[in-house]
Amino acid sequence: MSDEILFDIFEPGESPLPHANDEVAVGIDLGTTNSVVAISKDGRPEVLRDAKARALIPSVVAYGQDGSVIVGHEAREQILDRPQDVVSSIKRLMGRGLEDVKAVAGQLPFVVDQDATGMVRLIVAGRTLSPVEISADILRAVRDQAERALGKKVPKAVITVPAYFDDAARTATKDAARLAGIEVLRLVNEPTAAALAYGLDQGAEGLYAVYDLGGGTFDVSLLRMEKGVFQVKATGGDAALGGDDIDHLIAEKFLAERGEAKLDAGKVKQALMTARVAKECLTSRDGGEWMLEFEGRTSRHQLTRAELETMIAPLVLRTMTICRQVLEDGGAQPADVKGVVLVGGSTRVPAVRKAVADLFGTLPLANINPDEVVAVGAAQQAEALTHGSDTLLLDVTPLSLGLETMGGIVEKVIFRNTPIPTAMAQEFTTYQDGQTAMMIHVVQGERELVSQNRSLARFTLSGIPPMAAGAARIRVTFTVDADGLLTVSARETATGVESEVQVKPSYGLSEDEMADMLKDSLEHAKEDMAARVLAEAKVEARRNALAVIAALSHDGDLLSPEERLVIDQALAGLDCACTGNDRDVVLAASEELEAATKPFAEKRMDRGIRKALAGVSMDNLEKRVGE
Amino acid sequence: MKIDVHHTDGLEACVVECWSCKGPASPRALFCSVCGAVQPPRPLDHFQRLGMMPGFDVDLSELERHYFGFQRRLHPDRFAGKSGKEKLHSQQQAMALNEAYETLKDPLKRAVYLLKLKGCKLDDADGATISDPKLLMEQMEAREALMEADSAEEVQAILARTESDIAFAVDDLSQAFQAACLMGAEKLVLRLKYLIRLSDEARGRKARLMKGA
Numbered sequence A: 001m002s003d004e005i006l007f008d009i010f011e012p013g014e015s016p017l018p019h020a021n022d023e024v025a026v027g028i029d030l031g032t033t034n035s036v037v038a039i040s041k042d043g044r045p046e047v048l049r050d051a052k053a054r055a056l057i058p059s060v061v062a063y064g065q066d067g068s069v070i071v072g073h074e075a076r077e078q079i080l081d082r083p084q085d086v087v088s089s090i091k092r093l094m095g096r097g098l099e100d101v102k103a104v105a106g107q108l109p110f111v112v113d114q115d116a117t118g119m120v121r122l123i124v125a126g127r128t129l130s131p132v133e134i135s136a137d138i139l140r141a142v143r144d145q146a147e148r149a150l151g152k153k154v155p156k157a158v159i160t161v162p163a164y165f166d167d168a169a170r171t172a173t174k175d176a177a178r179l180a181g182i183e184v185l186r187l188v189n190e191p192t193a194a195a196l197a198y199g200l201d202q203g204a205e206g207l208y209a210v211y212d213l214g215g216g217t218f219d220v221s222l223l224r225m226e227k228g229v230f231q232v233k234a235t236g237g238d239a240a241l242g243g244d245d246i247d248h249l250i251a252e253k254f255l256a257e258r259g260e261a262k263l264d265a266g267k268v269k270q271a272l273m274t275a276r277v278a279k280e281c282l283t284s285r286d287g288g289e290w291m292l293e294f295e296g297r298t299s300r301h302q303l304t305r306a307e308l309e310t311m312i313a314p315l316v317l318r319t320m321t322i323c324r325q326v327l328e329d330g331g332a333q334p335a336d337v338k339g340v341v342l343v344g345g346s347t348r349v350p351a352v353r354k355a356v357a358d359l360f361g362t363l364p365l366a367n368i369n370p371d372e373v374v375a376v377g378a379a380q381q382a383e384a385l386t387h388g389s390d391t392l393l394l395d396v397t398p399l400s401l402g403l404e405t406m407g408g409i410v411e412k413v414i415f416r417n418t419p420i421p422t423a424m425a426q427e428f429t430t431y432q433d434g435q436t437a438m439m440i441h442v443v444q445g446e447r448e449l450v451s452q453n454r455s456l457a458r459f460t461l462s463g464i465p466p467m468a469a470g471a472a473r474i475r476v477t478f479t480v481d482a483d484g485l486l487t488v489s490a491r492e493t494a495t496g497v498e499s500e501v502q503v504k505p506s507y508g509l510s511e512d513e514m515a516d517m518l519k520d521s522l523e524h525a526k527e528d529m530a531a532r533v534l535a536e537a538k539v540e541a542r543r544n545a546l547a548v549i550a551a552l553s554h555d556g557d558l559l560s561p562e563e564r565l566v567i568d569q570a571l572a573g574l575d576c577a578c579t580g581n582d583r584d585v586v587l588a589a590s591e592e593l594e595a596a597t598k599p600f601a602e603k604r605m606d607r608g609i610r611k612a613l614a615g616v617s618m619d620n621l622e623k624r625v626g627e
Numbered sequence B: 001m002k003i004d005v006h007h008t009d010g011l012e013a014c015v016v017e018c019w020s021c022k023g024p025a026s027p028r029a030l031f032c033s034v035c036g037a038v039q040p041p042r043p044l045d046h047f048q049r050l051g052m053m054p055g056f057d058v059d060l061s062e063l064e065r066h067y068f069g070f071q072r073r074l075h076p077d078r079f080a081g082k083s084g085k086e087k088l089h090s091q092q093q094a095m096a097l098n099e100a101y102e103t104l105k106d107p108l109k110r111a112v113y114l115l116k117l118k119g120c121k122l123d124d125a126d127g128a129t130i131s132d133p134k135l136l137m138e139q140m141e142a143r144e145a146l147m148e149a150d151s152a153e154e155v156q157a158i159l160a161r162t163e164s165d166i167a168f169a170v171d172d173l174s175q176a177f178q179a180a181c182l183m184g185a186e187k188l189v190l191r192l193k194y195l196i197r198l199s200d201e202a203r204g205r206k207a208r209l210m211k212g213a
């Protein structure tokens, strides 16, 4: 029996969950055009609606000169009245630098500026706002809708992002949630969330593709689904391709027909809204006529479905090329794919459906509402993360990560479609005698030249001991966590002198900016933050206490009654500290417990080593680990 | 008796300290048998990590079953509500599992890894020169044929041939490892590397030709 105890492998399911979570966690699809929020209870997902039973919350924010903020349907209604104060499609600017947005800037009625980090700022209604702040306003409205529907506070969420979002856009999304006072349990890729919803609801098994054409982004993922495992094989996409582009094509045509000499924000927005109506109409009709009316002049514009299909053919073709690449990356043929799940409102366009059906040779699945399926999957993942689950999501990183080397060439460190979380290290050396510093430039993308890829961060590793060229060993480690977020650290290893740098990619908010924004935002955000830090300290303290209690019941015989008393008192002290609300008291009590149990821990280690040396069979162990 | 266990790592140490309850734990245990805390990954080789018999011949479905089984218990999604340290160790475990799985599921990576485990020093550099004249000749001819192929069909024929060569090379590798012929295995690894690169290039050329058509 005695060697059994030492080598028993503990199943996590058998350990008591630290305080079964009664807090509500929702799934949020933070979309370019619309956002959706859902919850899952006991495996049954439900989309949360507003008082008028509407699920979709337009991702539109209207800012007033008086500082007011309106989000959703009401904001969308104001687009035409005061276009310069109403922001839509902000998701397209998440994590973008000014250079990146020049292409879309023409469509924005705002003065676009950039801050010191190169991050985009919009000047709206007399305020300077980052995409992160605007997204935070949307997230607050989404959470409010969930709280009203549920009648309770919603502090945690799984938030979805396009699979093809790069690190800067992911970081920006997480920052937005933080600013809105929402704890992000996990960022989940949109196609993966949709696959989860299908797999759990429809019992889909085998190799599936998810074709997700949203308002502003396109993703395609290839997944294997079976026995509760959702394994992403490959993913690809375009972070700047979506239904918005179809609207723009139609709007451009109408405006050109109208012969408008001088365009302003109001005209463009009205044309875009008409274009969207036309697009939606043509999903069920073969043709129609639409009107543009401004400056007292009415123009009529005809469009048939066939014409529209010709106009959008290059766009559809581009998605097909990406689909083929993803199939190849996943080592699959179209015929291997058992089904294609359609996600995103733009997949209602018949030409899109037909192209998908032609490529994969199978009728696409759309029996879960394509507007809601991502939020549903996110809600299911939120439930899995807070209440436990048998399903397992294994996702990949969509873009390769690398470093700039001599001549502006990228050396890839992590290749696209690598399962996450992942860590990879690469060694570099100095190329000059006596070199004491080294520039490290982190890029993301598939191209060969640094200039063709997305620059994520630059930092200088200094303090390298002077050595002959090539003698220093600089180890750069890339870590991508389960949210797909990157951390880079570097150290010089040849001399043992370690100089470690943690890098948060640029285009995000600095910690200072974040602190300022939190200060400026609603008062309770600050309280939420303090409450979260306290809650974390308590989770850690309770975990420590449970570990000590487990050790006492296992090895309590090692202690004299006096020694036992000291530990019991420390445990009681920690218990008492946890009933209070002072983080410092909790931390101090944790430290006291640690000190009080130190002699006990030493005795336990001694016993363990003695037992092991007395001849515990390693074969026994090996057999068990392999099972 | 006092033994410093902190500086012994890997399997030489028969006992390690659990970071959570500070008691003794097995170096192979994923979770502490006393307090249940997830343990950081220990320095195991990829085969040990995934509970596979070391060797070139790997049953891929068994490998995958083990990988999923370990991930089910160790993936960060299982630790979302847990303390920071548990989250960290779960992430490290999941990373180690991913690395092991990615290495073992791919025949070339598996062969290279196995050779390294057996003490062979392989030249990793991509531009490694081919010293085997036969292989050099074969590759030069194949590449020339690829460059001259100007229809998707021709490229497809080269691709099919290369893929069948890859399958044969993998079979040969299996036999070399079974016969414990490391020299032969090293040669085959080099050949496999070039064949895989050739098939990648052929695929790329085929895609370009089809796009142009």
Ligand SMILES: [Zn+2]
Residues within 6 Å of the ligand: A547, B018, B019, B020, B021, B022, B023, B032, B033, B034, B035, B036, B037
């Ligand atoms: Zn323990």
